[in-house]
Amino acid sequence: MDVKWAELGRVFAVSLIVGLAVVGVFSLGAVTLSDRRDVRGPTVAGAVAMACFAVCTAVVGYGLYLIVPQFH
Structure with missing residues (x-):
């Protein structure tokens, strides 16, 4: 079993950035509302x-599309 650490780090970084962005956009929407x-x-x-x-709904929907194989 070989772990590809570079790809794992890339997935972690993208997940962290997108997660923070979704929280930030949702917070902006809540404050604006x-x-x-x-x-x-x-x-x-x-x-x-x-x-x-x-935007938050679209990002979450796209994430679910990527995760659930029946959606493909």
């Missing part, structure tokens, strides 16, 4: 928050 001043109608802040949540 909670910071709206006008709650009576749609605002730019609400649109930015929904875009952040859509």
Whole structure:
């Protein structure tokens, strides 16, 4: 059994970076959503928050697509 340490390190680094990015984008969406001043109608802040949540959903969905072989 041969462990390819370079590839394992690359997977670790990409997982760490993407994980931190998803948490950061989700946090930005949550802060933007909670910071709206006008709650009576749609605002730019609400649109930015929904875009952040859509990006997070897309990244998680792509990760599941890569992991689950039945999706291929």
